[in-house]
Amino acid sequence: MAELPTAAEGRRSWWAGIGQGRHVLGLLFLLPAAVFLILFLTYPLGLGVWLGFTDTRIGRDGVFVGLENYELLWIDSIFWLSVFNTLLYTIGASILKFALGLWLALLLNQHLPFKSFFRAIVLLPWVVPTVLSAIAFWWIFDAQFSILSWALIKLGLIDTNINFLGDTTNARISVIAANVWRGIPFVAISLLAGLQTIPQSLHEAATLDGASGWQRFRYITLPMLSPIIAVVMTFSVLFTFTDFQLIYVLTRGGPLNATHLMATLSFQRAIPGGQLGEGAAIAVAMIPFLLAAILFSYFGLQRRKWQQGGGD
Amino acid sequence: MTDQTTTDNSTGMSYLDSLPKRIITVFLPLLVFVFVLLFPFYWMAITAVKPNFQLTDYANYSPLWVVEPTLDHIKYLLFETSYPGWLWNTMLVAFCATFISLVASVFAAYAIERLRFHGSRWVGLGIFLAYLVPPSILFIPLALMVFKLGIYDTKLALILTYPTFLVPFSTWLLMGYFRSIPYELEECALVDGASRWQILTKVLLPLSVPGLISAGIFSFTLSWNEFIYALTFIQSSENKTVPVGVLTELVRSDIYEWGALMAGALIGSLPVVILYSFFVDYYVSSMTGAVKE
Numbered sequence: 086m087a088e089l090p091t092a093a094e095g096r097r098s099w100w101a102g103i104g105q106g107r108h109v110l111g112l113l114f115l116l117p118a119a120v121f122l123i124l125f126l127t128y129p130l131g132l133g134v135w136l137g138f139t140d141t142r143i144g145r146d147g148v149f150v151g152l153e154n155y156e157l158l159w160i161d162s163i164f165w166l167s168v169f170n171t172l173l174y175t176i177g178a179s180i181l182k183f184a185l186g187l188w189l190a191l192l193l194n195q196h197l198p199f200k201s202f203f204r205a206i207v208l209l210p211w212v213v214p215t216v217l218s219a220i221a222f223w224w225i226f227d228a229q230f231s232i233l234s235w236a237l238i239k240l241g242l243i244d245t246n247i248n249f250l251g252d253t254t255n256a257r258i259s260v261i262a263a264n265v266w267r268g269i270p271f272v273a274i275s276l277l278a279g280l281q282t283i284p285q286s287l288h289e290a291a292t293l294d295g296a297s298g299w300q301r302f303r304y305i306t307l308p309m310l311s312p313i314i315a316v317v318m319t320f321s322v323l324f325t326f327t328d329f330q331l332i333y334v335l336t337r338g339g340p341l342n343a344t345h346l347m348a349t350l351s352f353q354r355a356i357p358g359g360q361l362g363e364g365a366a367i368a369v370a371m372i373p374f375l376l377a378a379i380l381f382s383y384f385g386l387q388r389r390k391w392q393q394g395g396g397d
Numbered sequence: 398m399t400d401q402t403t404t405d406n407s408t409g410m411s412y413l414d415s416l417p418k419r420i421i422t423v424f425l426p427l428l429v430f431v432f433v434l435l436f437p438f439y440w441m442a443i444t445a446v447k448p449n450f451q452l453t454d455y456a457n458y459s460p461l462w463v464v465e466p467t468l469d470h471i472k473y474l475l476f477e478t479s480y481p482g483w484l485w486n487t488m489l490v491a492f493c494a495t496f497i498s499l500v501a502s503v504f505a506a507y508a509i510e511r512l513r514f515h516g517s518r519w520v521g522l523g524i525f526l527a528y529l530v531p532p533s534i535l536f537i538p539l540a541l542m543v544f545k546l547g548i549y550d551t552k553l554a555l556i557l558t559y560p561t562f563l564v565p566f567s568t569w570l571l572m573g574y575f576r577s578i579p580y581e582l583e584e585c586a587l588v589d590g591a592s593r594w595q596i597l598t599k600v601l602l603p604l605s606v607p608g609l610i611s612a613g614i615f616s617f618t619l620s621w622n623e624f625i626y627a628l629t630f631i632q633s634s635e636n637k638t639v640p641v642g643v644l645t646e647l648v649r650s651d652i653y654e655w656g657a658l659m660a661g662a663l664i665g666s667l668p669v670v671i672l673y674s675f676f677v678d679y680y681v682s683s684m685t686g687a688v689k690e
Contacts, residue, residue: 107512107513107514108512108514108515109514110508110512110514110593111508111509111512111513111514111515111517112508112514113508114504114505114507114508114512115504115505115508115509115520116504117500117501117504117505118501118502118504118505118524118564118568119505121497121501121560121561121564122524122527122561122564122565125539125542125557125558125560125561126527126530126535126561127527128538128542129535129538129539129542130530130534130535130538132538132541132542133534133535133537133538136537136538136541141541185430188426189427189430192423192426192427192430193427195419195423197423197427201677203427203431204677204681205674205677206431206434206435207430207431207434208673208677208680208681209434209435209438209670209673210434210437212618212669212670212673212680213438213622213666213669213670214621214622214624214639214640214665214666214669215622215624215640216622216624216640216641216643216644217639217640217643217661217662217663217665217666218437218662218666220643220644220658220659220661220662221437221438221440221441221659221662222437224440224444224653224655224658224659225437225440229453230452230453230455230460232440232460232461235455235460266433266434266437269430269434270434271684274681274684274685275684275685278681278685323529323531324531327531327532327533327534328533329532329533329624329625330624330625330640333624333628333644334644348533348534351533351534351537352533352536352625352629355537355540356537356540356629361537361540361541364537365537365538368533368534368537369534371533371534372534375531379529
C-alpha cells in the first residue's frame, strides 16, 4: 500500500515519496544487479549472436558475412563429430548420473550410523574445483602408470595397460566416467532432499496393503520425487552439455577429435585459432540444442508426473 | 532440522529387514560408492607426498602406499613456482566477486520479493533464465568486450565477469529465503514508521543471515572453481588463478611432474574443502534450495 504523505510534511513529502514508493524504489534496488546482468550477460549474448555472422578475428574487427560461418560449419565434418560427441557425452553421462545418483540417494535415506558424516563426504567431489579433480583423473588415466591398469593387472583381469585416453572409444568412456564421478553427488544430495519430504506413512500404508519394495519405489517414491527429478536433471543436462573444463584437461578434444565437445571446439577455433566469428557461431549453434534439452527433460518429466496424478 | 524427522521415519520400517540383508543391500553398495567417490582424493594426496623414485616404480613399491614420504613437491610448489601468487589471486577474485554479487543480490531479491513493483514477476523469471545461460557460450563475446574495455589480463576482468553467474544464483536463493520470512514482521516495522531501508537493514537482513551465508559460501566456491573465463581473459603468469595456473604452468613438455601437479591440485582444493566442512548444512541447503523452487 502506498503511504499518503500528510500536508504538514511539506517539502519532505517528495523525498519521502521516493523513499516509500515501491515502484521507484524497486527499480532503484534492482539497478546494481540489472547493470551487471545487462552489461555482462545480455549484451554479450547478443554480441555473440552478431559475431557468429561476422568474420571477426583476434585483433581485427570483422565485417558482416551473413551465414558464411554456418555454411562452413554445415560441411565441416569435425563440427558434426563434435555435435555427435556432445550428444553422446550428455546422454550417456546424464543417464548414469541419474541412475547412480538416485541409488545413492536411496541408500543415504536409509537408517544409517554416521549418516550426516556420509552425506558430507559424498558431496566432496562436487565441491572441489573440477579442473583440479580432472588433473587427478588425468593421472589415474595415465597411459603408462595408471593405478586402474595396475589394479586390474594385479587382480588378473587384464594383461596389458589400458590406453585410457589414447584410444577413441576408451577416451569417450573415460571422460564420461570422470564427469559421472563429479556429477553423482549433486544428483544424489538433491534427490535425497526430495526423498526426505516423502511422508513415511505412505510407505507404511502400502506395506500393510502387501506392496513389495519395488512396488513402493515404483508407485510411491518415483511419482513423489518426479518434480525434483525434473529440475535436477534439467540442470544436470544443461551443465553436461556445456561442459568444457573436464575435456580441456583430460584430452583437449583428442584423440582424433573423438572427445571434442561443441564448447571445446568453439574455444579451440576462437582463442588459440583466433577465429572469433567461427567460434561464436559454434557457441550459438549450441543454443537450440540447449533449449531442446531443457524443454525435453523439463516438460517430459513434468508430464509423467501429471499422468501419475502427482498434482500440478 | 530435517534430521530429526528422518531418523524417526527410517527407524519405523527398518526392523522389517534382517541385518544380513541390510549389509548386502545397503552397507556394501554404500561402501563401494564412498570408495569410488573418495579414491581420487586419496590418490591425489598419496602422490603429492611420494618421492619421485617411487612414483613410477610399481615393481618395487606398491603404488597405493608411500615409504619415506617427502614434502619436496609441496616445497617446490610454494618456493619455486608462482603458486602462492595464484592462490592469492584466486582468493582476491573470489572474495571481491562474491561481495559484489551478494550486495547486488540482496537489493534485487528484496525488490522482487518484497517491493513487488510493476513487472517484478517478469524480472524474477528473467533472473532465473540468466542462471541458465552457460559461460561456455558467453566467453567469446566477453573476451572481446574485456579486450575493448582495456581490462584484458587483469584480475578486474574476472571480478567484473564472475557476477554474471553469481548474481542470478544468489538472487534466486535469497528470493526463496526472503519468502520464508513472515511478512507481518515488516508490516509491524512499517506501522512503527520505519523506512524501507530500515526494514531491510534492521529487520530482514538480521533474519536472513543463514541465507546470506549459504549464498556467500556457494558463490565463493563457484568463483574459486571457475575456469573458462580465467583461461580466456588472463595471459600473464602473475595474474592467473589456481586452476588455470596449475594446468598451464605446471604441465610442461613430456615429463609430467605428477608429484607437484597433485600437490597443486590438493592445496588448491583445500580452501574450499575447509570452508565446506565448516558449513556443510548451509551448503546443502543452498544447493537444494536452488533446485527446489
